[in-house]
Amino acid sequence: MRRTLTLLLAVSSLHAADPVPLFIEGYAGQRSVAQGEEIPIHVSTTAAKFEIEVARLGATREIVWKKSDVPGQAQPVPEDASANGCRWPESVRVPVGADWKSGYYEIVFRAADGGGKWTHRGKRTAESSAWFIVRQAKPGSTSKILLQLCSNTYNAYNNWGGFSVYAYNSLSNNxxxxxxxxxxxxxQFARWELPFVIWAEKNGYALEFAANDDLEFRPDMLQSYKLVLSVGHDEYWSTPMRDNLEGWIAKGGNVAFFSGNTCCWQVRSESEGRAFTCCKQNYHLDPVFQTRQFKTLSTAWSHHLLKRPENELTGVGFLWGGYMRSHGQFMDGDASYIVHRPDHWIYEGTGLKRGDRFGAKDTIVGYECDGCELEWRDGLPFATHKDGTPKTFEVLGTCPVRWHPDDVEWYEKWEIGRTGAACLGLYTNTNTGTVFTAATTDWAHGLQGNDAHVVRITKNVLERLTK
Structure with a gap:
């Protein structure tokens, strides 16, 4: 009996010595930082030591900084981490070189160990990543084109800690x-913006980079550029972001929205930009709703309570757009643009004629697209301008798109079952800048696929709006 008890205690001791799961994850303490500054990195890991690698993602992946044997420690996860952050202590501070190119930087965390002391032996590895953006220390010194990355959208979809601003990927669908x-x-950089950046850098177009909310917190940088770009899925904008960009356009600045679902939802920055609020269809839960001062109400920009449809900025909006080859809509559809007004300068050198289609091979129209209310005369589309679309907006290409019913039932002004149209186009007002919109999240996929028409139109826009 005594021997049996001794053996049981020994086995229990072995199990007690089993290794805890190996993990590592972390985040950057800021969205963007200027060349020559430092950025704090916050890491939680069960490894005693870990490695960190920083690389710029562009036409090539360029490793710019590495550090090994950084002391590791597992950190607690607050129950409200999704809303109020992890509050982890700083693990390491990365010195951003004055010679680091402006761009999107990937942080890779790596950890390894040999497993348990008595059991579960064998080399184990863990790896995860984070990101930050390097701004040009002297804005406009290497390029007159600013690409503001969709960092607000990255955060909106991130469900780490249990919650995003979406029910479908949040805990218990809350x-x-x-x-x-x-x-x-x-x-979401790799899905949409990276193909654009790779194409631009390989074709000799220098870009400088910023985060979405740099338009809110560092608006003076806009004065150093001729053209601001939005690429991919630029869905979440604050009032200051929009005010500052529209003010810059009014003074002659140009914008090219190679993006879709753009400026769809209003967010409200909080905690000095460390978080934002967006109540979306539950706008009645927003404390701003109770005040009846709706300017910063965190719902759809096109909502009738805000009275500020995104069309007024971009020329188009999601209310008159929708899905193509996503969300069950037009899953076999021709995800390409039909050409209207081929004599316009954006089509110069393409050889396209009225009624031609382009972009089908790379399904450039999708996954979410923007449009405007249209009327047709002699087979040509015209904006009605009843939805906020500027009077000078020209519709240069269209493609049918449609909302999913689940997305519209909450909005009392919606016409159920309506089919809209993605609307490629632009507007220019007297004494102001020009605003172009591709009106689709997937335009850059045409650049990735080297579609000759998409490439030429993109070049026409970049070259015309940077003169």
Whole structure:
């Protein structure tokens, strides 16, 4: 009996010595930083030591900084981490070189160990990543084109800690209303913006980079550029972001929205930009709703309570757009643009004629697209301008798109079952800048696929709007 008890205690001791799971994850303490500054990195890991690698993602992946044997420690996860951040202590501070090119930077965390002392032996590895953006220390010194990355959208979809601003990927399908940047989580850079950046850099177009909310907190930088770009899925904008960009356009600045679902939802920055609130269809839960001062109400920009449809900025909006080859809509559709007004300068050198289609091979129209209310005369589309679309907006290409019913039932002004149209086009007002819109999240896929028409139109826009 005594021997049996001794053996049981020994086995129990072995199990007690089993290794804890190996993990590592972290986040950058800021969305963007200027060349020559430092950026704090916050890491939680069960490894005693870990490695960190920083690389710029562009036409090539360029490793710019590495550090090994950084002391590791597992950190607690607050229950409200999704809304208020992890509050982890700083693990390491990365010195951003004055010679680091402006751009999107990936942080890779790596950890390894040999497993348990008595059991579960064998080399184990863990790896995760985070991101930050390097701004040009002297804005406009290497390029007159600013690409503001969709960092707000990255945060909106991030469900680390249990909640995003979406029900479908949140804990128990409960949608969050406030989301923090100060937590681990992926970005959407590789899906949409990276193909554009790769194409631009390979074709000799220098870009300088910023985060979405640099338009809010560092608006003076706009004065150094001729053209601001939005690429991919630029869905979440604050009032100051929009005010500052529209003010810059009014003074002659140009914008090219190679993006879709753009400026769809209003967010409200909080905690000095470390988080934002977006109540979306639950706008009645927003404290701003109770005040009846709706300017910063965190719902759809096109909502009748805000009275500020995104069309007034971009020329188009999601209310008159919708989905193509996503969300069950037009899943076999021709995801290409039909050409209208081929004599316009954006089509110069393409050889396209009225009624031609382009972009089908790379399904450039999708996954979410913007449009405007249209009327047709002699087979040509014209904006009605009843939805906020500027009077000078020209519709240069269209493609049918449609909302999913689940997305519209909450909005009392919606006409159920309506089919809209993605509307490629632009507007220019007297004494102001020009605003172009591709009106689709997937335009850059045509650049990735080297579609000759998409390439030429993109070049026409970049070259015309940077003169």
């Amino acid at each position: 949608q969050g209303h406030r989301v923090s940047f100060e937590r681990p989580g992926p970005s």
